[in-house]
Amino acid sequence: MKINIRSHLVGLFFFLILAISGCQSVPQIHVIKDQSVKFNTYKTYGFYPRLELKGDDYDSATNGYIKAAIKAEMTNKGYRYEDNPDLWLSFNVYVEDKIKIKNVYTAPDYYMYRRGYTVWDDYPYFDERVTQYIEGTLNIDVIDRKTKRLVWEGIAIGKVNQNTYDNLEMKVDEAVRLILAKY
DSSP states (O other): OOOOHHHHHHHHHHHHHHHHHHHSOOOEEEEEEOTTOOGGGOOEEEEOGGGSOOTTOOOOHHHHHHHHHHHHHHHHTTOEEOSSOSEEEEEEEEEEEEEEEEEEEOOOOHHHHHTTOOTTTTOSOEEEEEEEEEEEEEEEEEEETTTTEEEEEEEEEEEEOHHHHHTHHHHHHHHHHHHHTTO
């Protein structure tokens, strides 16, 4: 029997891609949109005044990454950045510890049976599994500058881990891209 090494390597490559992508955490995206707004009438955007730096203020690295990602995505959508825009964009970031408690069915094992318990004594048997994790949320608000009304909001919610911090700029770009893809 002749074995084709190349087809095995291609199969292994696709399996590895699936395995790696399965381990990646993609944020959930939620959108709230004012249905009465005609978004095609807007041509320019800027950042909400409280996000603009004044005097001795400084911008954190995270804020800089978010602003750069928003500018890139809005430019790709055909908007121009202006100081006196049609739309203001604002954003907020929240990071908090979370605990997830899940009851999982577990069949009684062999040793429980051997100690004199029958299968039916504790049936059904549940384990309580507790998972701790960090959840991050990025909100991007789009505000009509003239009416000062929120017209669109995009929210990304996902797990934050060491990989997130190690690749912060890339993760911010991805989250902003996913959010504004729904704009």
